[in-house]
Amino acid sequence: MHMLEVKDVHKSYGDLEVLKGISFTMEKGETKVIIGTSGTGKSTLLRCINQLDSPDKGKVWLDGEEITNPATDINKIRQKIGFVFQEFNLFNHLTALRNVSIGLEKVKGMDKEKAQERAMAELTRVGLKEQVQQYPAQLSGGQKQRVGIARALAMDPMVILFDEPTSALDPELIGDVLDVMKTLAGEISMLVVTHEMGFARNVANEIIFMEGGIIVESGPPKQMFQHPEKARTKEFLGKISTLYGKE
Amino acid sequence: MLEVLADSFPQLLEGLKFTIGLTILSLILGSLLGLLLAVGRSYGKPPLSSFILIYEKVFRGIPLLVIFFLIFFGLSQLGLGLDPITAAVLGLGLRSAAYQAQIYRSAINSIPKGQMTAALSLGMPKLKSVRYIILPQVLRLSIPGWSNELTIVLKDTSIAFSIGVIELMRQGRYVYVRDPDLILPVLLIIALIYFILVISASKGLNYLEKKYKMAGFEVGVER
Ligand SMILES: Nc1ncnc2c1ncn2[C@@H]1O[C@H](COP(=O)(O)OP(=O)(O)OP(=O)(O)O)[C@@H](O)[C@H]1O
Ligand SMILES: [Mg+2]
Numbered sequence: 001m002h003m004l005e006v007k008d009v010h011k012s013y014g015d016l017e018v019l020k021g022i023s024f025t026m027e028k029g030e031t032k033v034i035i036g037t038s039g040t041g042k043s044t045l046l047r048c049i050n051q052l053d054s055p056d057k058g059k060v061w062l063d064g065e066e067i068t069n070p071a072t073d074i075n076k077i078r079q080k081i082g083f084v085f086q087e088f089n090l091f092n093h094l095t096a097l098r099n100v101s102i103g104l105e106k107v108k109g110m111d112k113e114k115a116q117e118r119a120m121a122e123l124t125r126v127g128l129k130e131q132v133q134q135y136p137a138q139l140s141g142g143q144k145q146r147v148g149i150a151r152a153l154a155m156d157p158m159v160i161l162f163d164e165p166t167s168a169l170d171p172e173l174i175g176d177v178l179d180v181m182k183t184l185a186g187e188i189s190m191l192v193v194t195h196e197m198g199f200a201r202n203v204a205n206e207i208i209f210m211e212g213g214i215i216v217e218s219g220p221p222k223q224m225f226q227h228p229e230k231a232r233t234k235e236f237l238g239k240i241s242t243l244y245g246k247e
Numbered sequence: 248m249l250e251v252l253a254d255s256f257p258q259l260l261e262g263l264k265f266t267i268g269l270t271i272l273s274l275i276l277g278s279l280l281g282l283l284l285a286v287g288r289s290y291g292k293p294p295l296s297s298f299i300l301i302y303e304k305v306f307r308g309i310p311l312l313v314i315f316f317l318i319f320f321g322l323s324q325l326g327l328g329l330d331p332i333t334a335a336v337l338g339l340g341l342r343s344a345a346y347q348a349q350i351y352r353s354a355i356n357s358i359p360k361g362q363m364t365a366a367l368s369l370g371m372p373k374l375k376s377v378r379y380i381i382l383p384q385v386l387r388l389s390i391p392g393w394s395n396e397l398t399i400v401l402k403d404t405s406i407a408f409s410i411g412v413i414e415l416m417r418q419g420r421y422v423y424v425r426d427p428d429l430i431l432p433v434l435l436i437i438a439l440i441y442f443i444l445v446i447s448a449s450k451g452l453n454y455l456e457k458k459y460k461m462a463g464f465e466v467g468v469e470r
Contacts, residue, residue: 050368079370089361093384103369106379155369 001064003028003189004159009048009058018044020213031190033200036210042193046161050081082152082160086167088144090136097132100151122150126180142173146180159189166196197241209233252432255422262418269335269404276340281347289355306345311406314338319410335407343400350392354385387459394452398445
């Protein structure tokens with residue numbers, strides 16, 4: 001049994017078929033990176049996994065449970081799938097601490113003190129011990145994203161989905177966020193949409209290259225960078241490495 | 248004359264009690280209903296949201312005096328006689344709800360979609376997400392509009408005079424009917440009372456607005 005299995009997922013918006021049959025699996029502790037051009041359906045795929053969008057066709061299993069089945073309790077499932085957003089989406093009216101603790105309190109039913117203790121621990125883990133009482137508007141982009149990661153971690157998810165977690169950040173802040181993600185690798189399963197090739201190369205167990213709504217090619221970073229099977233993969237990786245630095 | 252005026256003061260204060268009571272009750276009704284209407288229109292499915300739209304249009308499209316007469320005289324003809332105070336609270340509250348719904352809805356609309364998405368992603372059910380994530384932000388953003396609505400309701404309680412509520416205006420009338428020389432001074436005193444009430448209410452809410460702003464919420468308008 002796989003931790004996560006995505007099988008033949010299709011998704012259209014009106015006439016536009018965005019996902020044309022996506023299948024892959026993930027095991028516990030793995031880090032997979034999804035790359036692909038803009039508009040190719042990477043975000044849509046992540047949203048189809050935690051059911052923010054429902055696939056038109058195809059199935060998704062988490063830990064053996066078919067989560068695309070309408071009978072499953074989607075709120076239970078989402079607790080097990082963390083989500084980190086490009087635009088952070090921190091709760092604007094809450095301090096960093098409350099941003100992390102509110103899910104524990106209101107979703108997991110933890111009492112307030114326990115929840116805040118746990119939130120404190122997660123914020124310390126991402127290097128924000130000093131900022132716990134700050135509101136999102138008082139944090140830098142990199143700090144916001146680390147709060148976003150702590151918020152996801154606190155729920156003890158089986159997997160965390162990252163949708164371009166560093167794309168909205170100033171270049172000098174990207175490193176802090178990637179460093180935190182590196183420390184998580186292996187401890188927690190991560191599915192990361194990113195163009196940070198350094199991260200993909202050094203941290204990912206597998207790179208998935210998507211284009212035109214399908215997976216063109218996937219494999220371990222070494223193979224993808226050195227001996228890609230498809231010419232298109234080679235071309236894309238070449239382009240993106242010049243754009244984002246080889247490292 | 249000053250003596251007579253001073254003697255009539257307790258009578259005006261008696262009316263003031265009703266003015267304030269009417270304001271508070273109408274605002275409670277208007278706020279609760281207004282909030283429900285706004286949530287229903289923003290998150291409800293089509294038949295519900297269209298009903299709410301019609302409700303808002305109707306209550307914003309009719310003069311308050313007509314609403315009062317419909318509720319007080321109209322309903323009594325249908326066998327549903329209400330006492331003047333209940334009718335006034337209903338009229339003011341139902342109309343205020345229509346205006347307040349707009350205040351809350353524009354606040355809801357100004358909240359980035361990502362707030363809801365993030366809440367849902369934590370496994371928070373939709374209703375809880377509204378309650379703990381959307382609503383607190385909506386209320387903060389609504390303070391200026393609500394403060395304006397408060398002053399309108401407060402001033403418009405005077406129209407309840409017309410269906411026989413013995414509020415500030417009507418008590419004033421009792422005074423100057425007894426002694427017509429007092430008509431101008433009494434009306435000036437009444438005007439001054441309304442004015443002071445409105446100014447202090449706005450001041451108080453302004454303070455609230457500032458206080459919550461300090462919490463860092465509106466430091467940056469970005470998401
Ligand atoms: N809710 C929606 N309604 C209609 N079209 C949508 C919706 N969401 C996405 N699309 C379209 O689906 C396509 C894929 O979008 P998606 O956001 O998944 O791409 P992406 O690979 O994440 O791109 P990017 O790198 O720009 O984030 C785009 O053409 C987009 O316009
Ligand atoms: Mg995207």
